[in-house]
Amino acid sequence: MDNLTLEQCYQILNLTEQPTLEELDHHYYKLIGEKLKSGNKDEINNLKLAYSQLREYCQNKQDNQVEKETKKYQHSLTNSLNQDLKNIGMRVKVQSFPNHLEVIIKNVKISKKLLTTKLIYDSLNHILKDTEQDVIISSIGTKNNLIWQEKIKICTGIYAHNAGKYNTEILLKEAEIKTNTYGLPIAFLIAFAINFIEPLAWFISMWVHEFGHATVAWFSGYRAMVTFAGTIISFDRSLFVYFGILILIGLTFYSGWKEQKKTTMIVCIILAIMQFILTWKTSYSTYRMLLYFGGIGGEFYLSTLLIIAFYWRLPEKFYWEFWRIFALVIGATTFWGNFTKWHRISKGKADIPWGTFWGGRGDSGGDLNVLNNEVGWSANQIINTYNTLGFICFLVIIGTYLYFLWKSNPVFRLQISRYFS
Known part of the structure; x- marks a missing residue:
């Protein structure tokens, strides 16, 4: 202090311990009032000087304390955050x-x-x-x-x-994480319940079954029309079908390119290559095998595509944010029913579904009858093939679920990192 020591300031202001700034102000103005009432104006200048110097001292000390507490708080928050984030670098x-x-x-x-x-x-x-x-x-x-x-x-x-x-974006991200986390388990719970209502489960899977036939025909260049429990397929290849499907793939690729949706673009390229091979590089006998295999096969791979497409971001023209919920439930219902059915068949607890819906088990035109009688697949080969396909599709579904859970949920990644650290 320039003129007075700290002890002198305390003595002049009649203080025995360091006050807060509020207490000092209150005490000072009280003393000034008393001096003015008593007419003792000579001591007022000393009071003012002592007050200003002591107040400056208290202010500096308080500022230093605040700065010290702020640094401590910053250090504590920094350590706590880094402790949470250290396992993800x-x-x-x-x-x-x-x-x-x-x-x-x-x-x-x-x-x-x-x-x-x-x-x-x-x-x-x-x-x-x-x-x-x-x-x-x-x-x-x-x-x-x-x-x-x-x-x-x-x-x-x-x-x-x-x-x-x-935090609108944060809350939307939180909603996306919850959807990615709980969407698939809930869909399979719904599928489990639906499969207790056999007519409803059959009705849903029947359409997927028929689209299984139709997709093989379309991608092989043949006309196909899906009907109730049946698919009408032409006997001759059609350039109209080939280029029609190719144009649709191209338009989807263009939409994906405009919206920078890489998954859509990659899938379109794969579909175009697959269409070319099935149409121009596949023999008729192989096509027929795939056509009849694609009914039940479609119940596996198409339902799997419907399930994993739930996590894709398709072009806006597809309105996929709305339709993907229905696709997930339909896919889960079909996959669960088919997966458990062929597991029971492999254990001898259910019969192979020979025949057709319209002609019964004795209809030689049934998918499995053709695979057995014309293609030469044995009953065991049919059972093993579909069970293997089901197991592969199951791994794809679980892998996709865990990948998107990992990708979209940083908290999940953090918990996993902590668990293995």
């Missing part, structure tokens, strides 16, 4: 300001913005208690350039009811 630095927190991360691309934001949002929701706090997340490049920035609001404890007002 992400490190952050937290800075605290009067009205918000800033979380700084290094070199996170904008393509990972939403997942990164979701992960930090979830971590802070566990760390911060009873708060409604603005948080700015900033990704900084190697040259300290800003890559992207996102503002979120953490609402926990008594403020948790306000969370729905903010």
